[in-house]
Amino acid sequence: MKKSIAVLYGGKTAEHDVSIITGVQLMDNADKNKYNIVPVYIARDGQWYTGEKLRDIEFLKTFDGNSKDIEKVYISPIPGSSSLMSAEKKTGFFGGSKAQDIHIDAVIPAMHGMNGEDGSMQGLFQLAEIPYACTGIMGSAVGMDKIVMKSVFKGCGFPQIPYINFTRTQWNEDQNAIINRAEAEIGYPMIVKPSNLGSSIGISKATDKDTLITAIKVAASYDRRLIIEHAVENLMEVNCSCLGFEDDIKVSELEEPVTWESFLTFDEKYLRGGKSKGMASLDRRIPAQISQEMADNVRQLSKNIFAALDCKGIVRIDFIIDKATNTLYVNEINSLPGSFAFYLWDPIGVTYPTLIDEMINQAFVLHKQMQDNNYAYDSNILSKMKAGSAKLVK
Numbered sequence: 001m002k003k004s005i006a007v008l009y010g011g012k013t014a015e016h017d018v019s020i021i022t023g024v025q026l027m028d029n030a031d032k033n034k035y036n037i038v039p040v041y042i043a044r045d046g047q048w049y050t051g052e053k054l055r056d057i058e059f060l061k062t063f064d065g066n067s068k069d070i071e072k073v074y075i076s077p078i079p080g081s082s083s084l085m086s087a088e089k090k091t092g093f094f095g096g097s098k099a100q101d102i103h104i105d106a107v108i109p110a111m112h113g114m115n116g117e118d119g120s121m122q123g124l125f126q127l128a129e130i131p132y133a134c135t136g137i138m139g140s141a142v143g144m145d146k147i148v149m150k151s152v153f154k155g156c157g158f159p160q161i162p163y164i165n166f167t168r169t170q171w172n173e174d175q176n177a178i179i180n181r182a183e184a185e186i187g188y189p190m191i192v193k194p195s196n197l198g199s200s201i202g203i204s205k206a207t208d209k210d211t212l213i214t215a216i217k218v219a220a221s222y223d224r225r226l227i228i229e230h231a232v233e234n235l236m237e238v239n240c241s242c243l244g245f246e247d248d249i250k251v252s253e254l255e256e257p258v259t260w261e262s263f264l265t266f267d268e269k270y271l272r273g274g275k276s277k278g279m280a281s282l283d284r285r286i287p288a289q290i291s292q293e294m295a296d297n298v299r300q301l302s303k304n305i306f307a308a309l310d311c312k313g314i315v316r317i318d319f320i321i322d323k324a325t326n327t328l329y330v331n332e333i334n335s336l337p338g339s340f341a342f343y344l345w346d347p348i349g350v351t352y353p354t355l356i357d358e359m360i361n362q363a364f365v366l367h368k369q370m371q372d373n374n375y376a377y378d379s380n381i382l383s384k385m386k387a388g389s390a391k392l393v394k
């Protein structure tokens with residue numbers, strides 16, 4: 001029997017539009033003979049909708065939540081329903097509307113950034129006990145916050161560019177302290193980043209004190225947690241995608257997103273190439289022009305990072321190579337990469353439909369494993385309690 005798969009895209013995030021492209025591409029590539037795809041578009045205000053029309057980018061461009069062709073839905077956190085619940089269903093004697101709950105077997109979140117890639121949505125699927133095709137709560141959350149990600153990478157001994165981190169409050173309280181620390185520990189040129197965004201938003205380079213202050217102010221307008229890194233000037237970027245779960249991790253072809261002196265801006269990243277090609281339209285060199293030894297290092301490190309964060313499904317791990325010293329650094333992990341990085345799998349013969357099959361399969365494998373967990377633990381705590389005494393218990 002065909003499996004019903006809900007594909008979620010859009011979302012209340014700066015990466016809303018990119019996510020639409022990822023979602024529509026994925027739906028277009030899923031095998032119609034195997035899956036009944038249920039589009040679920042999350043509008044900018046966070047409302048969820050379903051309807052075939054939502055597969056049409058033209059419809060989404062001028063999205064109207066009141067359109068007759070779509071219906072408001074949601075997933076309830078209560079386990080067992082395995083449904084997209086209709087938010088329009090009326091109850092009571094005169095209830096009865098066209099609205100019905102829609103059965104779903106699994107979910108693919110084609111979401112990027114906050115409220116989708118950061119573990120929050122994964123938490124909902126976990127509570128609802130619906131199989132989902134991406135990394136879990138912990139790996140997603142760690143990958144989303146650059147400061148926590150870097151601490152975990154440091155703990156694992158993965159090579160990273162020197163950095164410091166601080167909060168907006170600390171900056172506001174003592175700007176000189178932050179500047180002095182950055183100059184002493186990092187040195188110019190520096191890159192200032194908000195901890196929690198993606199797509200290069202809020203990131204800028206500083207070459208002296210004045211530009212450092214401006215860069216921090218820009219980043220601080222986006223996030224309360226901030227990072228300053230040493231800026232690698234003669235750099236090459238290399239990205240690698242991983243696919244799998246637990247010990248079965250596959251690595252993709254490597255890409256070299258072609259950058260110039262100044263790095264990519266959001267518009268350049270996503271709008272170049274015109275229409276809706278998303279990450280696939282970005283200028284890039286595949287395979288990356290690096291030595292076999294460097295490529296092996298990138299692939300091995302990618303697998304180690306995938307395993308360290310207990311990832312699942314498809315991720316993309318981005319590296320920076322300092323060409324002056326031929327040193328490899330891990331830059332970041334994207335637990336739900338743009339276009340699901342399908343363009344890195346295609347060159348090694350793994351088609352997009354195959355990627356989708358694997359992701360869905362892994363969703364069911366983890367789901368089964370979770371069901372094998374023992375959730376009951378018999379304690380005698382309650383039986384020892386007297387009425388009204390619970391509030392004193394520690």
Ligand SMILES: Nc1ncnc2c1ncn2[C@@H]1O[C@H](COP(=O)(O)OP(=O)(O)O)[C@@H](O)[C@H]1O
Pocket residue numbers: 161191193197198199200201203229230231232233235237259263264318320331332
């Ligand atoms: N330390 C660095 N030195 C030089 N360039 C950098 C450095 N960190 C980031 N960049 C450039 O900025 C881009 C965006 O930074 P990144 O950390 O990947 O943030 P985002 O999550 O927004 O993608 C990178 O792809 C790279 O081109």
Ligand SMILES: [Mg+2]
Pocket residue numbers: 199200318332
């Ligand atoms: Mg990046």
